[in-house]
Amino acid sequence: MGNITKSGAEKSRLEERQRVEKKIREAKGETFKTKWFDITEEVATTPWGDLEIGEYNGKYTQHRAAIDSSDTDEVDNKSVEFNPR
Numbered sequence: 001m002g003n004i005t006k007s008g009a010e011k012s013r014l015e016e017r018q019r020v021e022k023k024i025r026e027a028k029g030e031t032f033k034t035k036w037f038d039i040t041e042e043v044a045t046t047p048w049g050d051l052e053i054g055e056y057n058g059k060y061t062q063h064r065a066a067i068d069s070s071d072t073d074e075v076d077n078k079s080v081e082f083n084p085r
Contacts, residue, residue, distance in 0.1 A: 036060040 025032060037054030044051045 022032070034054055036057060036059055038057045040053045040055050042053040044053055
């Protein structure tokens with residue numbers, strides 16, 4: 001919507017939440033599992049180190065279809081609990 005200040009603040013807020021979630025996961029000894037991608041055996045070498053390659057699993061398309069077909073109004077994203085899994 002063109003509000004760079006608000007979008008920057010939201011980006012920072014989200015990144016901080018992700019850092020907190022990561023610390024909690026690591027403290028519990030849990031590993032991160034992506035929700036919309038499956039990790040393949042392929043690895044890409046980059047200047048920052050080797051990176052695992054993810055392959056889209058189609059679950060987001062199913063998720064969106066279920067939301068789009070429901071009778072609910074627009075979701076207030078701030079009221080939805082953050083869950084990257």
